[in-house]
Amino acid sequence: MDWFRSDVGLRTHWSLPLLQQELGVNIREAAGIVRLFYDFVGTHADSGDLSEIPRHAVAAYIEWPIPDADQLFDALIKAGLVSEAEGICLVTGWQDRNKAIFRHRERQRERREGASTVRARDSQADSTVRARDSRVLDTDRQTDLHTNSKKKKPPTAGAREGEPDKPTKRSSDSSAKVEIEAFVKAWNSIKSFSTCRTITDSRIKTLRTRLKDSFWRENWRAALKRVSGNSFLSGNNDRGWKATVEWFLKPDMVAQIMEGQCDNWGGNNRSSKPPSPPQPSRFDDPKWNARQARIREVWDRQKREAKEKGKPEPKRPSEYDPKWKPKVVDGSVGDDEKVPF
16 A cells, blocks of 8 residues: 655644635634545645546545535645636645655566566567477477377367356456446446446446455346435435445445345335434533633733734634634633633
8 A cells, every 4th residue: 555645733724724714613623624635635636636537526535515526626726736627627836745655656667577578588488388298298299209109199178078268367357347337337327326427446446346246246137226215325414325246346336235234225215214312412511611701801812912012913712613603502601711722
């Protein structure tokens, strides 16, 4: 597995406050979004080119709401992490940040080409030796022909009686290509799932691996048909998430579907999971609200003092939530409690 560079100083990078402001998240969430974004690029678009990658695929990987995928990309562009012009979408500075891995790949390619040259030279030498040995054997065989006239020639490895011919690599590749095209067509026939708009190298590699499994090859159509009416996989969930090709191609996913492990995910006329109980919001926590009020009070005082002294306005504290609004609460934070700045 290739390793892509992730800076140690990500926490203090200038792009994080911009991303935080555009998405309305705290600094920890912004750092997590950037880290997961780089992880997606390294896995599915290691060249740094996102032009052919659907935006909702990136949002699903980061676990950002699918309907807000455009908002996520706009924020990444405004934060300077992605550049987009004339239909070309690139990760900013990706090639420069990962020069080491690309140099490593180039050296590997050169070594493979050098090894191929050596193998070709050795193969040519072996062919010369085999041709010479073959002439010697033919001479000996003609000399002893009268002693071996009653013996049958042993059949070749590929022509033994009752043994099927081994498929060639070309026929195997052709068969895999037909199966891949059939899979994409069958997948896109389910309109409620995420559409497969392009078959990337990563997807082809995964599909070829799955097609080597006889169980997967014999049951993927039945598994796809079984979950085609599943409302949960069609977006009827709390995140609006829809089934993707990557989800279906996970190891053992077809086996799990055929065993019925996905039947209770809502739909298919089967009992669905009970709705999750509402999660408590931090905005309903009296102590949290009181602490936000205390932080805001100190921050406002610092801004007034800075304005009176003609100094720059202090930055917003990192633990202050800009979505918080003052309201009457029962909890309180003492004046002597330390605030995070």
